[in-house]
Amino acid sequence: DVKVTQSSRYLVKRTGEKVFLECVQDMDHENMFWYRQDPGLGLRLIYFSYDVKMKEKGDIPEGYSVSREKKERFSLILESASTNQTSMYLCASSFPTPAKVPFFGPGTRLTVL
């Protein structure tokens, strides 16, 4: 059973804290993605990675960074959390096959107070 797991389902942090969201996939996928999902805005791509130590900015990278030290793990980092980063964060992974929808994790609902 293929799986993308995220470290937390719910997370509450304070403004200014450094936040780590971890994602692990067990399918040996090359591609990994971080999205945020907000009401009325849908899914927006923050960063993606197509190989270990490689990363590419998505549509909304400001305020975020990522790390991919191992193929199976892709971390999203909020260096200094702000209230406008309160959102649902979804990790996904895929093979580099055109037009195949990635496998999504269950999501982390982050609240920044």
Place this chain on the structure above:
Amino acid sequence: KNEVEQSPQNLTAQEGEFITINCSYSVGISALHWLQQHPGGGIVSLFMLSSGKKKHGRLIATINIQEKHSSLHITASHPRDSAVYICAPSRKNQFYFGTGTSLTVIP
């Protein structure tokens, strides 16, 4: 930028009703996907379409490439169909996600 428009945003239906969700897009695509997201759950792919029509059980998806429009139909809707449905056109490795349609089916 709004490459993908879905309608309606919210939909409430009685069990058994026929449901239609619409998706219009403005970009050139190689395929279009319909995704389902249950409350608290991850996202799963329902259909991938590049032309015509596909059917899985009570779900039917159609696409008109010339008009850049796709529809998702649910026949004989059931409370377990309650979810967010997301239209996602794609081109090569890039996906454009609609804002989703939140469907609630009442028994």
